[in-house]
Amino acid sequence: MQLVLENVVQKVGAATWLYPMSLSLQSNVVTVLLGATQAGKTSLMRIMAGLDTPTEGRVWVDGQDVTGMPVRQRNVAMVYQQFINYPSMTVAQNIASPLKLRGDTDIAHKVHSLAQRLHIEPFLDRLPAELSGGQQQRVALARALAKDAPLMLLDEPLVNLDYKLREGLRDELTQLFEAGRSTVVYATTEPAEALMLGGYTAVLERGELLQYGPTSEVFRSPKSLRVARAFSDPPMNLVPVQLQEGGAQMRLPNGVVLALRQPVATADAAAVLGVRASALTLQAQPGSVEVRGQVHLAEISGSDTFVHVQLPWGDWVVQLTGVHKVPLNAPISVYLMPDACYVFDSERAADQGGALLQLPAHAQGG
Structure with a gap:
């Protein structure tokens, strides 16, 4: 299925929820809508589904203009953050409902297979009200997957599940999406989830489409x-x-100079250096640059430790894999690799819109 949004705009009263955007989704792969709360993800998905009509612009499906066509006339499966199930049906009947409507055979086997993958097989004879919130959400997911619609929309479907189950289901969903025939749109606020799902990613912020492309490419570049x-x-x-030196090196506020493998081509000497927390280390490596600071906070989240370090120019975060004990208020050295640095122009640094001037060396080859 080929879904194309052409100059779509969504306004509610005087407020603009979606600014003009055009987006041509890759067929039969996963497209992740990545953005913070109120970035416009749900508004965009509702237009894709036919639940809302855009204020301006057109929606095309396989070359047909479906703008304004209601959702009941489209073959779409959608899962919201808040689960929606048929309360009077058992779990098995909920999952089987789209299979029966389609006239499928061997329904019982397909129901058990989906239930097993989503860890709800023991609850097939129960009503949704007898399940926990996370279990009910998995029932809604199973029913959407059973529909096998050409367009599947999932609006943060794992947000209400516990951390361990969410990690496992991401792997299962990725395999299910790859085995299916649907064009999948998956909304999330979590960059890690986007990377795990792969496919393509559209980055949204406050109703604007900032970038769209293969997920690994958007992340690296x-x-x-x-x-x-x-x-x-x-x-x-x-x-x-x-x-400095024609863009061949940069000077940090504390006087430390970093040499860049590839000179930055810009007439503006002022720039913004960006480094992801996961690219920083507490151990020296060949070619790394040391910056000394003081531990402000150390917190453990999942399987990672986040160390907040007060550096000469402010607070930075270092992300370490595993659980580490880091003494508070202790002096500490943070190491960064020039190849892992991003350089942005400072023209619009105040609103964080500066354009990328240089790709990290490890991203040059794609």
Whole structure:
């Protein structure tokens, strides 16, 4: 299925929820809508589904203009953050309902297979009200997958599940999407989830489409500071720098100079250096640059430790894999690799819109 949005705009009263955007989704792959709350993800999905009509612009499906065509006339499956199931039907009947409507055979086997993958097989004879919220959400997911619609829309479907189950289901969903025939649109606020799902990613912020492309490419080569921040969790560490020697090196506020493998082509000496938390280390490596600071906070989240370090120019976060004990208020050295640095122009640094001036060396080859 080929879904194309052409100059779509969505306004509600005097407020603009979606600014003009055009988007041609890749067929039969996953497109992730990545953005913070109120970025416009749900508004865009409702237009894709036919639940809302855009204020301006057109929606095309396989070359047919479906703008304004109601959702009941489209073959779409959608899962919301808040699960929706048929309360009077058992779990098995909920999952089987789209299969029966389609006239499928061997329904019982397909129901059990989906239930097993989504870890709800023990609850097939129960009513949704007898399940936990997370279990009910998995029933809604199973029913949407059973529909096998050409367009499947999932609006943060795992947000209400516990961390461990969410990690496992991401892997299962990726396999299910690859085995299916649907064009999948998956909304999330989590960059890690976008990377795990792969496919393509559209980065949204406050109703604007900032960038769209293969997920790995958008992550490694953000076109602007806004994209880099949206695709970094925790947010990308930033610091103003001065470019020197024709853009071949940069000077940090504490006087440390970083040599760049590829000179930055810009007439403006002022720039913004960005480094993801996961690219920083507490151990020296060949070619790394040391910056000394003080531990402000250390927090453990999932299987990672986030160390907040007070550096000469402010607070930066270092993301370490595993659980680490880091003494508070202790002096510490943070190491960064020039190849892992992003350089943005400072023209619109105040609103974090600066354009990318240089790709990290490890991203040059794609």
